Amino acid sequence: xxxxxxxxxxxxxxxxxxxxxxxxxxxxxxxxxxxxxxxxxxxxxxxxxxxxxxxxxxxxxxxxxxxxxxxxxxxxxxxxxxxxxxxxxxxxxxxxxxxxxxxxxxxxxxxxxxxxxxxxxxxxxxxxxxxxxxxxxxxxxxxxxxxxxxxxxxxxxxxx
Numbered sequence: 260x261x262x263x264x265x266x267x268x269x270x271x272x273x274x275x276x277x278x279x280x281x282x283x284x285x286x287x288x289x290x291x292x293x294x295x296x297x298x299x300x301x302x303x304x305x306x307x308x309x310x311x312x313x314x315x316x317x318x319x320x321x322x323x324x325x326x327x328x329x330x331x332x333x334x335x336x337x338x339x340x341x342x343x344x345x346x347x348x349x350x351x352x353x354x355x356x357x358x359x360x361x362x363x364x365x366x367x368x369x370x371x372x373x374x375x376x377x378x379x380x381x382x383x384x385x386x387x388x389x390x391x392x393x394x395x396x397x398x399x400x401x402x403x404x405x406x407x408x409x410x411x412x413x414x415x416x417x418x419x
Contacts, residue, residue: 366373394402 363373365371
């Protein structure tokens with residue numbers, strides 16, 4: 260028995276429809292898998308999956324409640340970030356206190372005096388170039404003279 264392969268011409272719009280339906284089927288499967296993952300691991304904070312689903316055309320719901328819920332979630336997230344940052348800073352402050360205590364014990368043991376840190380106040384540059392200090396005419400003249408000097412001129416002045 261011989262098997263023959265029949266080649267059939269399929270119009271382009273039908274082919275595009277088949278691809279589109281396949282894509283939509285894959286998309287629906289992905290949404291279903293994400294929902295399953297969220298059900299299996301509810302302790303994970305996976306709100307970005309739900310936001311993604313809404314963004315790409317998932318269940319719409321009423322927008323006002325979603326906005327309020329999103330704003331509340333954002334406030335909670337910002338608060339959690341702030342609290343984590345405060346805990347981190349407190350942890351580092353305590354660690355530095357412990358280090359300084361150890362340093363002081365070593366200084367006391369070997370009779371080493373603590374170096375006093377001298378902080379020199381350097382003139383601060385203004386970040387805005389329009390607000391910088393204006394040069395005096397003498398400073399401008401000195402700069403212009405320095406620009407005019409080349410190696411030959413400097414050599415002549417020093418050897419005459």
